[in-house]
Amino acid sequence: MTRLTLSRVTKRFDGQVALDDVSFGIAPGDRVALLGHNGAGKSTLMKLVLGLIPLDSGEISVLGAAPGSRRARRGVAYLPENVAFHPALTGLEQIGQYLRLRGEPASGAQALLERVGLGAAARRRIGTYSKGMRQRVGLAQALIGKPDLLILDEPTSGLDPVSRREFYALLDGLAAEGAAVLLSSHALTEVEARTDRIVILSHGVMVANDTLAGLRKRAALPIELHVAAREGQADEVARRLDGRRVNGSQVRLDCHHDDKLARLEQVAGLGALIDDVEIVPPSLEDIYSHFSRRAAP
Amino acid sequence: MTRIAAIAQAEFRIALRNRWVAIAVAMMALFALVLSAAGSAPTGALGADRLSVTVASLTSLAVYLVPLVALLMAFDAIAGEVERGTLPLMLTYPLSRPELLAGKALAHLLTLALALAVGYGIAAAAAFYGDPRAATGLPALARLYWTSLLLGGTFLGIGYALSALARRPGAAAGLAIALWLVLIVLYDLGLLAAVVADNGGYFTTDIFPWLLLANPADAFRLYNLAASEATAAAAGIGGAARSIPLWQSLGAIALWPLLAFALAVAALRRLTP
Ligand SMILES: Nc1ncnc2c1ncn2[C@@H]1O[C@H](COP(=O)(O)OP(=O)(O)O)[C@@H](O)[C@H]1O
Numbered sequence A: 001m002t003r004l005t006l007s008r009v010t011k012r013f014d015g016q017v018a019l020d021d022v023s024f025g026i027a028p029g030d031r032v033a034l035l036g037h038n039g040a041g042k043s044t045l046m047k048l049v050l051g052l053i054p055l056d057s058g059e060i061s062v063l064g065a066a067p068g069s070r071r072a073r074r075g076v077a078y079l080p081e082n083v084a085f086h087p088a089l090t091g092l093e094q095i096g097q098y099l100r101l102r103g104e105p106a107s108g109a110q111a112l113l114e115r116v117g118l119g120a121a122a123r124r125r126i127g128t129y130s131k132g133m134r135q136r137v138g139l140a141q142a143l144i145g146k147p148d149l150l151i152l153d154e155p156t157s158g159l160d161p162v163s164r165r166e167f168y169a170l171l172d173g174l175a176a177e178g179a180a181v182l183l184s185s186h187a188l189t190e191v192e193a194r195t196d197r198i199v200i201l202s203h204g205v206m207v208a209n210d211t212l213a214g215l216r217k218r219a220a221l222p223i224e225l226h227v228a229a230r231e232g233q234a235d236e237v238a239r240r241l242d243g244r245r246v247n248g249s250q251v252r253l254d255c256h257h258d259d260k261l262a263r264l265e266q267v268a269g270l271g272a273l274i275d276d277v278e279i280v281p282p283s284l285e286d287i288y289s290h291f292s293r294r295a296a297p
Numbered sequence B: 001m002t003r004i005a006a007i008a009q010a011e012f013r014i015a016l017r018n019r020w021v022a023i024a025v026a027m028m029a030l031f032a033l034v035l036s037a038a039g040s041a042p043t044g045a046l047g048a049d050r051l052s053v054t055v056a057s058l059t060s061l062a063v064y065l066v067p068l069v070a071l072l073m074a075f076d077a078i079a080g081e082v083e084r085g086t087l088p089l090m091l092t093y094p095l096s097r098p099e100l101l102a103g104k105a106l107a108h109l110l111t112l113a114l115a116l117a118v119g120y121g122i123a124a125a126a127a128f129y130g131d132p133r134a135a136t137g138l139p140a141l142a143r144l145y146w147t148s149l150l151l152g153g154t155f156l157g158i159g160y161a162l163s164a165l166a167r168r169p170g171a172a173a174g175l176a177i178a179l180w181l182v183l184i185v186l187y188d189l190g191l192l193a194a195v196v197a198d199n200g201g202y203f204t205t206d207i208f209p210w211l212l213l214a215n216p217a218d219a220f221r222l223y224n225l226a227a228s229e230a231t232a233a234a235a236g237i238g239g240a241a242r243s244i245p246l247w248q249s250l251g252a253i254a255l256w257p258l259l260a261f262a263l264a265v266a267a268l269r270r271l272t273p
């Protein structure tokens, strides 16, 4: 049983297509990253799933129920993008309120804040919090009552690298307990190995839905060989290998996975002209732009 | 119920910390003191006790202040949540939109109730101090108190509706002040001008009373001034106020908060976060 199913979901704003025929699903324990540039439709997709805005066509099933229904709301947690809580309340009071709204005692607030590393600041007003700390308050409220599905809109924006790692560790724990997670980001480097699957949106069109390894394979982007020539030999090396000289000593070669060894042999054949050679696989950003560019109108 | 209470509690805390409670209480207390000082001249000639006279002046004051305080507390209620991005979050909780509004209204009404109790309490104490017969005016004071709350509730509801329609706190504040000016100040001036121009014609006899009832602030004034002989005498009203039966002005005062709340709910339902 999937926790979330989207089939052929389409949403327009005043005739402008924000989501175009998007279909995918999330199973229990799955962490899915939703990637796309600003305006790709990530937040719109999440709001549709939460039942905050109506869809134009297609179907969405959340925990087997309709988006925004009582059943769905009880089991789904949400972290909106750029959320700022009331500055006059303390973290403890704010989380206490959210606990009571979910029918749980407010006394659980301290423990939740400790889980996101805000234990010491719990009694301070949110107005005094940094952006990262406010983001953690948002995360704390999303953990209330062991949700079956978490919808997190750019949860790591505003977090420093250490906090980001802590966030993903928290996510690992949730997924291990069977929660399904949909989180968005505009950078593949932020989510990389920490998610099970990656869905890429480009101008409202789903251009990929795969694991990172799968994406790498399908993109079939060239590998780069970075060859360092010996003093004064860069031109000669570039000519003999048919590569690009990038500076006084560096020569770059593109090659496909299948002829990597043959190219390396050629490099080795130059012997004394070569100082060093490095194999650089396509970066995450390369893979991401490969997919997100494809659907550009 | 716990959900409404959770909203109300947080909202009351915010009102306390934003000094709203302090400002509302201080404002009512200050005006009550000024009124009591100004009204300390002998009133025996009118035959009304001191408290009834005070209630008449408090009524005129409340018509201006209560809607203003209510609108000032309400304008940020929805627009502020939109601006902070917490409204979509709230709406994904197992909480209905009317429940959200009810929680906020409860906290704001409580603030208003405190402020009015302090203000009217001070004025009443001053009246008792100057006139042993003041107890005669107690029913009028009680009536003024709960109708003030109904008037406040009405303008809270209207304020929430404006807040939801405007979506931005700045725009909502502007709308709220404009509405206050129109309903509380300009409306009466317009009616007065029309009555004068009409010179006792059809408008004055057949339309004017309904227009008075249609405005919650006018209905509030009518009811409080006409409900007690002594207050009516003190306020020196007659004509229009006397020609409208009490049950009609009372009905208008009681219906308006419901209508305003329904308006607020409708405006909030229309809002897509
Ligand atoms: N309420 C709205 N009214 C009109 N257009 C909207 C609205 N919300 C989003 N859009 C448009 O839909 C597109 C997708 O927006 P969004 O989902 O916020 O993108 P993302 O979250 O990926 O940055 C954008 O072109 C945006 O301008």
Ligand SMILES: [Mg+2]
Residues within 6 Å of the ligand: A039, A042, A043, A044, A081
């Ligand atoms: Mg977004």
